[in-house]
Amino acid sequence: MALINIDNEKCNLSYSCVRICPVNAIKVEAHQDYPEVMHNACIGCGHCLKVCSPGAISYRDSKEDAKTLLGSDDKVAAICGPSISGEFHDITDYRKFVDMIRALGFEYVFEASFGVDLVARKYNELFNSFKGKYYITANCPAVVSYIEKFHPDLTDNLAPLVSPMIATAKVARKKYGNKLRVVYIGPCIETKKEGKRYRDDGRIDAVLTFAELRELFTEYDISEKKVEFSDFDPPIGYKGSLYPISTGILEAADIDQSLLDGNVITAEGRNGMLEAVNQFEKQIDNIKKHFNLFYNEGCIMGPGTSRGGEKFRRHALVVDYAKRRLKNFDVKKWEKDMEEFGKLDLSRKFKKDDQRLPFPDEDKIQEILQVIGKENNVDEIGCASCGYTSCRDFAVAVARGLAKTEMCLTFTLKNRHDYIRTLRETNQKLAETQEALRKSEKNARREQQLARESFETTHTMLEKLPSSVVLVDNELKVIQANKSFINMLDEEARMIEDVIPGLEGADLKTLLPYNFYNLFSYVLNQDDNIVNRDVLFNDILYNISIFTIRKNKIVGAVIRDLYVPEVRKEEVIKRVTDVIDKNLELVQKIGFLLGEGASETEAMLNSIIESYKMPEKPEEDGE
Ligand code: SF4
Ligand code: SF4
Incomplete structure (x- = not known):
């Protein structure tokens, strides 16, 4: 499973993670909505976790790995990062904390501060025996990853020393044998990857963050009141307990940090670290100092600590804890331990893992700048709302497929303004159309009224006519018929008329004989009017005229009873x-x-x- 994962279900598309990622390892492709982590480029800084307010980003959970180890027949040692004092201040005595860890099933519980002391001594030797090469400390795994992936040319400048975590694992195995399984408990998430880099006595079998440890305490219902005092397994660290503060390693190493005589610069935090590495690469011959770097603000603010921690409160807690531990510290015993374990091989090699993407074509960059309307101010520093320091950097990221133009705030705002303007115009047109529609509806209603009146007039006139009148459609279905027509039909037809006034829809073929209705069919089909044709029906001679009203669709007929005296005479x-x-x-x-x-x-x-x-x-x- 990857170190960093995004749950799209929870993601609210804020792109805060994209903006904060120091190495642009989170991309949003043009056809995508959701951000995606490029795992090979990720340096495990955990910054994205901190800014994701809906909690859509998570890191790999190692609790099950730890539980599997604890459930095995192997002896398992826990190594606690020295920053426990900044995190677990809710536990009144560190010895209770140690026993709570033992209650989980750990055979041994070490504090990594002794590993810090060992590594610090090596730094002292390295920094104070200058041979013309400046180094960057390799204690923070995010810094190491950053250099290997994004400044691979500086890989040789990484101090060739293992981190305190690995050093302590070596100590534990030297004491309890190479079969010992080791679980590191710390504030960092990149250590989950770092632990997998070692196969020798420095290997780490699982890494739990402080947050995961708290979850295990809850799961197994382990609390302070249920345990007794228990101290860390020796060897016990000395000033290494100051390690969680970024200058702590230097203090533990007795390295001079004074401005006048010191030869080390310490930088911490996202921007401090990025800037420091940049300047180391470009200016080290002028700067002439070793660099002590931490991605987070020391380990006390690592992404594996509880959310909402306050830096200076944690700082104070770490210092208080160190003071208490050092009060009656057995320095002689510590020196003996340092001598014994000082012979461990703490050397380390680094591997270039270049994750830099090829630089896109200038034409492509210009095209993107044009799209976002920034072709004229490329030299200026951008608003940085996209997460890139300049509009040009942003255009480069878009060209590389890491970002999409919609992430540019001014571009999006401009689009939105255009959209609002178009919307306003559309609304205006809509209002005009609605008004026109209202008028035409009014006209239609008036015309409908006129049509109704004219229909009623025609209907009344038709009803008054002595002649029979009938209108039929092309299926010979009655559209309208007057009283005289109905009267000329038989009794059955008149009964139908009781149910269907005007015989509307009645089939003419059922009302009249073939020789009669066939005349209607003829006019419908041939569009040839019939005038004054005599037809005998029910022993009465009728005179019929059939004419087209709508070609091949509607015909009308006027039928006169020739036996009616007026008609006959006429x-x-x-x-x-x-x-x-x-x-x-x-x-x-x-x-x-x-x-x-x-x-x-x-x-x-x-x-x-x-x-x-x-x-x-x-x-x-x-x-
Ligand atoms: S910060 Fe969280 S919510 Fe915002 S885009 Fe990234 S994953 Fe989604
Ligand atoms: S952990 Fe750091 S490097 Fe990795 S994706 Fe998150 S912000 Fe980027």
Whole structure:
């Protein structure tokens, strides 16, 4: 499992981790939303853990490894980082703390301060026997990783000495044999990786952070009141207990730190360490000092300590603890131990592990600067809200696929302003459209009202017409029919009309015989109106005219009952007139042949017409 992990479910996309990571080991690719750790580049500083407010970032949990070791037949030793005094101040006596660790099943409990003393002595020798080469201390594993990965040319300047953790493991194995299993308990998470680098007597089988140790105490219900006093297993450290404070190793080594005579510079914290390494690389010939570096502000603020710790309170606790331990300290015994274990091989080698990414094309960088609107101020220091020191550095990161343009605050703000402006314009257009819609709705309502009124008028007129009127669609379904039409149908149709007023939707084929409805089909299909066609239906002669209302879609018909007296009279007049007209034509032709006889025929027919035109006498007159 990787050292650092991100839980996307918890991530709120703040990108605080991306901004804080000192080596840009957390990338956000253009197509991604969630940040992703590039594990090979990560130096285990743990800074991302501290800034992730929703707790989406976690480090590898080693509790199960420790439990497995403790459950085995092997003897297991715990080595406690000297910064316990800054972390476990809630436990009233350090001896209770030691017994609580034993209660977990550890056979031996060592304090790494003796390892600090051993390593400190080596530093004293190294720094005070200057042979023209300046060194960077190699106690902080995050610093070592940083140099191996991002300043590989300085690897040879790392002090070739193991860390106090490894030195103490060697001490423990020298005392209790090479089979001894070792669990280191400390404030740091990169030690989880450092422990795996050794295969010899300095190997570490598991690393627990202070936070994980607290979790184990809770899990096994181990508390101060349930244990007795128990001291650390010897050898006991001397000034090594000051190690958690960044200058503590120098104090333990009796290395001169004075400004005038000292030959070591101490730097701590993210920016201090980064700046120090940069300057060491560029200016060491002018600086002429060894560098004592810690990524965190000493070990007391390591990422494996409890959250919310206060640096200076922890500082004071460490110093108080060291004072108490040194009060009646048996220096002679310590010197004897130092002599015995001072022969251990504390040397170490480093390996270049270059994780620097190739530099992108200048054209690509310029293109990105243009996109984020920064092509003109590339030399200026940026706002750093993206986490990069300049806009150019940010553009380089985007070109390398480590960041995306949306992480640039000014670019995002500009986009947002553009978006807001577009939104405002869209809203304006929307309001105008809504107004237009309101007006057109009003018009539509008015037109609807007019249409309804006109429909009602037409309907009333149709109902009043003595002739039958029916409108059908292309499936011969009735759209509208007036009373006269319904009356001309049989009883069954009239019953349907009771249920469906106006017979709307009724099938004409069920209402009229084939010879009748077929005329409708003809007009629908042929778009050819039928005018004054006589059709016999139910022993009544009807005169029908069918005409297209909407081509091939709707036709209408006017049907007149020729047996109704008014119709009959009118029709007889019309038809006799037609006969006269036709006969006249004929008579004119015959007149040439027969002479006067024709005029008599005309007179006779005209007299018939006149007799039909004469009003009928009222019945009360007895006619
Ligand atoms: S700091 Fe935490 S919440 Fe923010 S982007 Fe990183 S992982 Fe997500
Ligand atoms: S632990 Fe440090 S180096 Fe690793 S990802 Fe987090 S901030 Fe970056």
